Amino acid sequence: MGHKVEKLKPAEKTSSLPVLVSAQAVTKIYRSRHGDSVEALAPTTLDIHEGEFLSLIGPSGCGKSTLLRILSGLEPLTGGTLTWRDGPPTAGSDVGFVFQEPVLLPWLSILDNVRFPLDVFRASRAEANERARAMLALVGLGAFEKSLPKELSGGMRQRAAIARALVYSPRIVLMDEPFGALDLLTRDRMNDELLRIKAETGSTIVFVTHSIEEAAYLSDRVAVMSARPGRISAIHHLDLGPQRSEAIKDDPRFYQWLSTLRKELR
Numbered sequence: 644m645g646h647k648v649e650k651l652k653p654a655e656k657t658s659s660l661p662v663l664v665s666a667q668a669v670t671k672i673y674r675s676r677h678g679d680s681v682e683a684l685a686p687t688t689l690d691i692h693e694g695e696f697l698s699l700i701g702p703s704g705c706g707k708s709t710l711l712r713i714l715s716g717l718e719p720l721t722g723g724t725l726t727w728r729d730g731p732p733t734a735g736s737d738v739g740f741v742f743q744e745p746v747l748l749p750w751l752s753i754l755d756n757v758r759f760p761l762d763v764f765r766a767s768r769a770e771a772n773e774r775a776r777a778m779l780a781l782v783g784l785g786a787f788e789k790s791l792p793k794e795l796s797g798g799m800r801q802r803a804a805i806a807r808a809l810v811y812s813p814r815i816v817l818m819d820e821p822f823g824a825l826d827l828l829t830r831d832r833m834n835d836e837l838l839r840i841k842a843e844t845g846s847t848i849v850f851v852t853h854s855i856e857e858a859a860y861l862s863d864r865v866a867v868m869s870a871r872p873g874r875i876s877a878i879h880h881l882d883l884g885p886q887r888s889e890a891i892k893d894d895p896r897f898y899q900w901l902s903t904l905r906k907e908l909r
């Protein structure tokens with residue numbers, strides 16, 4: 644089947660795309676106010692390549708969200724280094740974050756929610772509106788710019804959150820179980836939407852999910868993490884081609900990947 648299991652060696656290149664950010668032996672120990680400590684990440688080495696879709700899967704509590712927050716710059720490292728190709732990201736605008744629950748301001752219209760990061764970074768109003776409208780069109784919400792978040796379905800709210808994460812063309816988009824709260828049909832539809840948005844924007848995406856199927860369907864590479872202290876046990880290049888569609892789910896290679904990933908998670 645040609646499955647390549649990449650045993651991690653720090654200097655190893657995993658793809659021909661340029662490395663956007665390189666995590667070298669990154670560790671995280673949380674300390675509580677009572678002095679207890681939790682080793683959330685054992686030394687973790689990972690290169691993220693420009694334009695790739697990389698998923699992180701692993702058991703609950705293995706440090707997926709911690710690794711994502713470290714990449715965002717929100718969470719300080721305990722040890723190791725994080726090296727960005729063009730220098731560290733500037734606060735907020737270089738990193739787009741999408742959470743499981745879309746964080747939208749309930750009193751603002753969808754357009755104003757999507758425009759919000761640009762207002763914070765002082766783009767002109769006309770420029771911000773134009774950009775936000777382009778992003779709403781990209782995620783299929785062009786007709787809903789005046790709606791309030793409560794007037795949209797869960798899937799539509801999550802599209803708005805994705806539009807907002809993309810509005811300032813971040814260098815990397817970090818998604819923490821963005822479709823975990825959606826019903827399965829909506830989730831499938833959102834997966835296809837995300838593939839289309841990715842193809843149109845060329846974004847680099849790091850995606851945390853509990854769904855092996857979602858990871859296999861969306862990803863160029865899947866990093867499998869093992870339980871605490873979290874570490875990456877393997878990275879797989881998925882040989883399913885760059886163009887994904889529902890048809891791939893009937894492909895024997897897809898089943899093979901599901902089986903491989905499921906075994907590794909056990």
Ligand SMILES: Nc1ncnc2c1ncn2[C@@H]1O[C@H](COP(=O)(O)OP(=O)(O)OP(=O)(O)O)[C@@H](O)[C@H]1O
Pocket residue numbers: 673674675681682683701702703704705706707708709710871
């Ligand atoms: N702010 C914090 N303070 C103390 N411990 C924390 C904190 N955040 C996470 N942890 C601990 O670090 C470990 C990793 O947590 P993290 O949320 O990164 O895991 P996860 O793989 O994303 O889990 P899940 O899949 O359940 O969301 C867990 O044991 C968790 O309890």
